[in-house]
Amino acid sequence: MGLWCRPAVRAVIHPSPRPLTPSLTRGPICGFPGPTDTVTARQPRGQERAITANRQTSWAFADAFVAEDEALLWARERARDAGVRSVSPGAGAALRLLAATVDAKAVAEIGTGTGVSGIHLLHGMRPDGVLTTVDSEPERQQLARMAFRAAGFAGNRARFIPGRALDVLPRLADGGYDLVFCDGDRMECLDYLAESLRLLRPGGLVCFEGVLFDGRTVDSGPQPVEVLRLRELLRAVRESQELVPSLLPVGDGLLCAVKR
Ligand SMILES: C[S@@+](CC[C@H](N)C(=O)[O-])C[C@H]1O[C@@H](n2cnc3c(N)ncnc32)[C@H](O)[C@@H]1O
Numbered sequence: 091m092g093l094w095c096r097p098a099v100r101a102v103i104h105p106s107p108r109p110l111t112p113s114l115t116r117g118p119i120c121g122f123p124g125p126t127d128t129v130t131a132r133q134p135r136g137q138e139r140a141i142t143a144n145r146q147t148s149w150a151f152a153d154a155f156v157a158e159d160e161a162l163l164w165a166r167e168r169a170r171d172a173g174v175r176s177v178s179p180g181a182g183a184a185l186r187l188l189a190a191t192v193d194a195k196a197v198a199e200i201g202t203g204t205g206v207s208g209i210h211l212l213h214g215m216r217p218d219g220v221l222t223t224v225d226s227e228p229e230r231q232q233l234a235r236m237a238f239r240a241a242g243f244a245g246n247r248a249r250f251i252p253g254r255a256l257d258v259l260p261r262l263a264d265g266g267y268d269l270v271f272c273d274g275d276r277m278e279c280l281d282y283l284a285e286s287l288r289l290l291r292p293g294g295l296v297c298f299e300g301v302l303f304d305g306r307t308v309d310s311g312p313q314p315v316e317v318l319r320l321r322e323l324l325r326a327v328r329e330s331q332e333l334v335p336s337l338l339p340v341g342d343g344l345l346c347a348v349k350r
Contacts, residue, residue, distance in 0.1 A: 153180030153340065161209060161241035168204040168233045176203055177273065177299050181341025182210035185271060185297065188346065189214030192295050194268040199223040200255045200282055201273035205234030207299070208248065209241045211271060221248045222262065224274075228252040259285040267291065273299040276316040279323045287332060290349045296333075298323065302343030 158166075158179050169176040177185065185207060189197060194215040199208060202225035212221055225231050231250045238248050251258050255274045259282075270286040272279065279298060286296040301307060301324060306317045324345065327335045333347035 149339075153178050155180065156183035156186070158182070159241065161237055162206060164240060165205045165209060165234065165237035168237070169206060172204065172230065172233075174203045174230065175300070176206035177210070178341035181299055181344050182207060184338055184340045184344055186210040186214035188295055188297065189219075189269055192268045192293070195219045196267045197221045197269045197271065198259075198262060198267045198286075198289055199271045199273070200259070201225060202231050202234045202250065203273070204230055205237035207271060207273060208234055209237060209243075211269070212238065212241070212243050212247055219247070222251065222267075223248060224251045224253060224255050224258045226252070226254050226274075256281055256285075259289070262289055264288055265291045267294060269295045269297070271297050271299070276300065276303070277319055279319055280326065283323060283326060287349060292349055294349050296347050296349065298345040300342040301337065301345045302339075304342060307343070 156179060162179075162182070166176055189211050191214075194211075196219065197211050197215060199211065199221060202208060202223040208221055208223055212219070215221065223231070223234070225234075231252060235248070235250060239245070256278060265288075267289045268291060270282075270289055272282040272286065274282065282298070283296065290296060301320050303317055303320055306313050307320050307324070324337070327333055327345060327347050330347070332350055334350065335345070335347040338344040338346060
């Protein structure tokens with residue numbers, strides 16, 4: 091049986107510093123860790139203490155917290171078939187939230203893939219919002235187009251532009267976007283940042299997926315050049331006077347920043 095449908099352990103919150111006991115339930119609650127997972131009591135913090143499962147299980151729970159519909163599952167399968175890396179469900183949910191937070195009417199996406207991130211973004215955007223999405227592989231965009239339709243979005247909600255990002259982005263309007271999502275070529279991430287700063291309106295948001303690169307970004311061993319680029323990106327975003335940054339630990343690391 092998969093992780094998400096195992097019998098549940100409920101965290102018990104005690105208001106006083108009594109010993110903590112997890113209560114095991116065999117109910118239909120999917121998503122909480124099973125009884126074989128490690129449950130350790132934390133030290134008292136203020137008035138309350140909480141039991142949690144181990145951190146990895148909590149992370150997995152958070153990542154799958156927002157359920158994905160059939161259209162998203164279909165797009166994920168197409169991505170797997172094509173060997174394309176899609177955003178995780180948690181990163182998708184974060185993108186959806188962020189698009190809703192900025193009340194996004196115009197979003198630019200670099201790296202359409204088979205449409206997983208695009209569906210999440212469209213769900214978060216205004217009902218009349220338009221997603222402009224760029225990918226160098228037109229056949230992937232065809233799959234994304236089908237996935238968007240299956241998710242119930244009208245054809246005029248997305249503008250597909252085939253081509254290399256650095257050829258296409260200069261043709262997009264200055265200050266015309268509420269959110270730019272970058273998930274293309276890691277080697278080009280610094281150029282994407284420069285283009286995003288031009289494309290965003292003040293108060294708009296830029297997001298980069300995959301900046302932790304499976305842990306390589308924070309690994310002190312020898313790393314490929316993509317990792318060095320990602321580190322430069324992280325430094326540039328953190329040090330920019332123009333940006334208010336946060337690195338969200340969802341998916342493979344979602345670097346976000348608001349343009350002042
Ligand atoms: C990680 S996948 C994107 C996945 C997609 N965001 C999702 O979650 O479903 C990266 C995509 O970027 C595209 N790509 C790679 N380099 C590119 C470039 N220089 N310009 C435009 N697209 C590029 C690839 O064809 C691939 O589809």
